Amino acid sequence: MSAINVKKREGESVSSLIYRFSKRVQQSGVLRESRARRFSKRPTNRRSRRASALHREKKQAEIRRLKKLGAFWK
Numbered sequence: 001m002s003a004i005n006v007k008k009r010e011g012e013s014v015s016s017l018i019y020r021f022s023k024r025v026q027q028s029g030v031l032r033e034s035r036a037r038r039f040s041k042r043p044t045n046r047r048s049r050r051a052s053a054l055h056r057e058k059k060q061a062e063i064r065r066l067k068k069l070g071a072f073w074k
Helices: 014-028 030-038 046-069
Strands: none
Touching: 014 030
């Protein structure tokens, strides 16, 4: 990935310079790549995935128990 350089041409307005720059950025795919990287997560290890699943199952079981007793409504 290289830097995007746009030099102002003689007699060119600032708005057309910004337009050319934004067009180059869109064509290069820099924004798409940065958005993809922004929300990417590192893969979790098996132990923490298992602990999370066990915790989730325990909470769901507790909610089911409370619903059966009539103490939980949502």
